[in-house]
Each structure stands twice: as structure tokens, then as C-alpha cells.
Amino acid sequence: MLKLTFFKVMIIGLGLTGMLNATVLVNYKDTSLLKPVNEDDREKSLKAFGTVMEVIKSPRCINCHPTNDIPRQGNVHRLHPFNVNRGEDDHGGLVQKCATCHHKENNGYTNVPGAPHWGLAPKTMGWFGLTDVEIAHALLDKSKNGGRSPADLVKHMSTDSLVLWAWNPGKGRSAPPVPVDEFRKALDEWLETGAHIPDK
Ligand code: HEC
């Protein structure tokens, strides 16, 4: 029963993303025309972006970026128990606020992870189940990413407390596969080389 509903939501979610992607492509191509395309830079940029993507797709990040309403847990991405869902403001339902259990830092006794402003990424920023290219386009689409330019995205990914939590995730949870300083270097390089993303 629960499974069925989840799949329906996934299907509707994927359908919508498909429709929206048409606009995304046009938007991105427009902005990329502002910068002269240098093929060497493009190659470097794509390589740096590949490193960034390895992090984005890691469980610590993507568990909080679902395309439906339920956070996920662990390296196997199981659905969050206790009926937890995003609620109206992505911070939980009326009686199940994320902050009830998730505090400003990891809890060493209960092992509940924590960081300032713990909450679920808005649905438009959902990546779980998308292909790399779909994630890349969603990431750069200002109508989905909170109106962020590539520079704003890099700033968010270098400074946000939830992003940084991924490298201090608490006992028994693995950090992303790329060390945080290499991730930062890749972000800088991606931006400096024109913030390219793969065509396919
Ligand atoms: C009733 C308490 C409770 C509430 C409310 C709650 N969580 Fe959790 N959450 C937990 C516990 C406990 C864990 C640790 C589970 C584990 O590691 O085995 C957890 C783990 C997680 C993880 C897994 C991290 C990882 O990468 O493995 C995410 C993501 C998460 N919660 C997001 C949220 C969000 C977003 C909300 C609000 C919409 C929320 N939680 C509300 C108790 C809660």
C-alpha cells in the first residue's frame, strides 16, 4: 500500500521533471552564450563538475534532496521512519518538526544527526532517482534552485551548514567520497572555467 503510493508519487515527479527540463535546456544555453566557449576550459570544467557530482550523489547529500516528501537515511537510502515528511515549509509536519529531533549538532548519545537549520531541500531541488544530466540541469535552473547563479551555488556548497555536515556526519555514517578541500577546489575550478555541465 505504502509502496504503491510512493511509486505513483515518483512517476508524477519524474513526469513533471521531464516537462520542466525542456525549459531548463533553453535557459542554460542562453546564459552559456555570454561566455566565449574555449574547448580546453570546457573539458576542465566538465572534469571538475564530475567531482562535484560525486559528492552531490553521495548518500549524505541526496538523502535530503528527494523528489518526493520523505527524507531518506543511511547508505541504502531507506525511507525516514516515524511518518516524517516535509510538511508545508520543508521543516516537518505540524507535530513532527525536524528540529524536534535534529538539533544544531550531532547528538553523541542518540546518534541523531544535527546541524543548524536542519530541513528537507525543497521539492524543486530534489535529485533522488534523477540521471546525472537531469541533476545537472535541475541544479543550474534558477526556477528550481532558489534563483541561484553558478557563483551562488558554489558559495552555498562551500559554506552552508547542511552541506558541511556531510563531512562530519556522526558515528557510523560515511562522508562523501571526495575530501572537503578537494570538493572546494573542484567547485572553484568549475566556476572559473565557465561552469559547464554535460550535454548528455
Ligand atoms: C522523531 C524524530 C525525528 C524527526 C521528527 C525527524 N528525524 Fe530525521 N532522523 C531521526 C533519527 C533518529 C535519525 C538517525 C537514523 C539512523 O542513522 O539510523 C534521522 C536521520 C535522518 C537523516 C539521515 C541522514 C543520513 O544521511 O543517513 C535525514 C536526511 C533526516 N533524518 C532528515 C530529516 C528531516 C528533513 C526531517 C524533517 C522533515 C526529520 N529528519 C525529522 C529522527 C527524526
Ligand code: HEC
Ligand atoms: C539535512 C538536509 C540536507 C543535507 C544533508 C544537504 N542538503 Fe542541500 N539543501 C537542503 C536544504 C533545506 C536546501 C535549501 C536551502 C536554501 O535554499 O537556502 C538545500 C539546498 C541545496 C543547494 C541549492 C540549490 C539546489 O539546486 O539544490 C545545493 C547546491 C545543495 N543543497 C547541495 C548539497 C550538497 C552538495 C550536500 C552534501 C554535501 C547537501 N546539499 C546536503 C538540505 C540539505
